[in-house]
Each structure stands twice: as structure tokens, then as C-alpha cells.
Amino acid sequence: ETAVFQTPNYHVTQVGNEVSFNCKQTLGHDTMYWYKQDSKKLLKIMFSYNNKQLIVNETVPRRFSPQSSDKAHLNLRIKSVEPEDSAVYLCASSRLGPSAETLYFGSGTRLTVL
Amino acid sequence: GDSVTQTEGLVTVTEGLPVKLNCTYQTTYLTIAFFWYVQYLNEAPQVLLKSSTDNKRTEHQGFHATLHKSSSSFHLQKSSAQLSDSALYYCAPLTSGGNYKPTFGKGTSLVVHP
Numbered sequence: 001e002t003a004v005f006q007t008p009n010y011h012v013t014q015v016g017n018e019v020s021f022n023c024k025q026t027l028g029h030d031t032m033y034w035y036k037q038d039s040k041k042l043l044k045i046m047f048s049y050n051n052k053q054l055i056v057n058e059t060v061p062r063r064f065s066p067q068s069s070d071k072a073h074l075n076l077r078i079k080s081v082e083p084e085d086s087a088v089y090l091c092a093s094s095r096l097g098p099s100a101e102t103l104y105f106g107s108g109t110r111l112t113v114l
Numbered sequence: 115g116d117s118v119t120q121t122e123g124l125v126t127v128t129e130g131l132p133v134k135l136n137c138t139y140q141t142t143y144l145t146i147a148f149f150w151y152v153q154y155l156n157e158a159p160q161v162l163l164k165s166s167t168d169n170k171r172t173e174h175q176g177f178h179a180t181l182h183k184s185s186s187s188f189h190l191q192k193s194s195a196q197l198s199d200s201a202l203y204y205c206a207p208l209t210s211g212g213n214y215k216p217t218f219g220k221g222t223s224l225v226v227h228p
Contacts, residue, residue, distance in 0.1 A: 004158075033216070035218075040220075041153075041202055041220075041221045041223075042218075042220055042221070043159070043204060043218040043221070044218075045215060045216065045217065048215065056215050090158065090159070094216075101208070102149070102161045102164060103149075103151070103159075103161070103206075103216055104160075105158035105159050105160065106158060107157070107158045108158060
């Protein structure tokens with residue numbers, strides 16, 4: 001049962017264009033994440049938000065900017081895409097707390113930069 | 115710094131034989147829990163096993179793992195591999211490094227052949 005929804009599924013664009021990806025979760029979680037999965041299948045955290053507040057901001061190029069309107073939504077904007085941005089972008093959510101909290105992933109947005 | 119080491123690359127096993135995927139973690143923070151996530155072809159990663167209890171065996175879908183906090187290890191095992199187990203497996207420790215930042219190993223691709 002899908003509870004983390006990402007749009008679009010695929011996006012093909014050219015270098016220098018701006019793209020935006022959307023993510024919504026219906027699990028009632030208070031923490032959301034963006035991960036990048038590259039061609040070697042490495043999963044790297046980019047950002048995480050807790051109740052609309054940025055709590056993790058890894059070293060990513062400044063052209064990437066997350067946006068959260070409420071705790072159920074987390075979008076990702078890339079201002080001027082580069083070829084190395086081609087990857088699958090995975091959104092995830094979890095509860096935040098001292099116990100073991102599972103991540104629930106969306107199906108991903110595959111970005112191809114020509 | 116922190117690092118996750120899991121069996122890298124490709125692991126192939128014959129159907130019906132046992133399989134073991136290793137995972138260890140080095141951190142200066144408190145290890146809260148370990149997870150194994152599985153990603154089937156063209157699907158999102160999903161949790162397979164998780165544990166936050168030291169020296170306790172955890173089982174799910176025929177897989178099992180025991181968390182050893184003293185050695186920061188959580189090796190994944192199955193006594194009899196099935197064709198449907200072919201997938202990408204990620205080890206993901208969770209630590210209390212100020213911000214809860216789920217970090218993933220590089221992934222192990224498991225191929226089970228007849």
C-alpha cells in the first residue's frame with residue numbers, strides 16, 4: 001500500500017533548466033527526507049525536515065533547494081540542472097524519536113539530464 | 115567519521131543454499147538501531163528487518179539478523195535462498211548524532227539462480 005507519493009515518475013530535461021519534484025505522505029509522520037540514488041545505486045541523504053523545519057542539510061550544490069509547506073509535503077527544486085544530477089530522487093518519511101523509526105519510501109522520480 | 119561497511123557488489127547464490135550479507139558500522143555516536151532495507155527491481159526500498167535490542171535475533175520473511183552493539187554489526191542471513199530474494203539490499207544504521215540521519219551502506223546486489 002503506497003503511502004508516500006512522488007510526482008513525476010520520470011523527467012527528462014536539458015542542462016540549465018529548472019525542475020521541481022513533489023512528495024506527499026499520508027502516514028501522519030513528522031519527518032520527511034530526500035535521498036539521491038545514483039547510477040551505482042548509492043543512496044545518499046540530501047535533506048530532512050521535521051515539522052517543516054530543516055534538520056539535515058548535507059553537502060549538496062546550492063542549486064538544490066527543498067521546500068516544505070506542511071509536515072505532509074516536501075518538494076525539491078533544482079534551479080539549473082547539471083548532467084551529474086541525473087539520478088533517482090527518493091522521498092521518504094518517518095516518525096522522529098529515540099526509538100527505531102522505519103523509513104517509508106516513495107517510488108522515486110527518475111531525472112535524466114541531457 | 116562515520117562509515118558503513120557492507121558486503122559490496124554482487125553476491126550470487128544457488129537457490130536453496132544459505133546466504134549471508136555482512137554489515138558493520140563505525141561511529142562516534144550512540145547506535146540506536148540497525149535496519150536492512152530491500153529494493154526489488156523498479157520498486158522503492160522497503161524495510162526488511164530492524165532491531166534496536168542488543169544480542170537479540172530478529173526474523174522476517176525467512177531472513178534473520180542479530181544486532182551486536184559491541185561490534186556494531188547486523189549481518190543478514192537466510193538458510194535457504196529463494197529466486198524471489200534477488201534484489202538490492204541496504205544496511206542502514208541509525209545513530210543519535212544530534213540529528214537523526216538515516217545513512218545507508220553502498221548496497222549489495224543479491225542474485226539467486228536456479
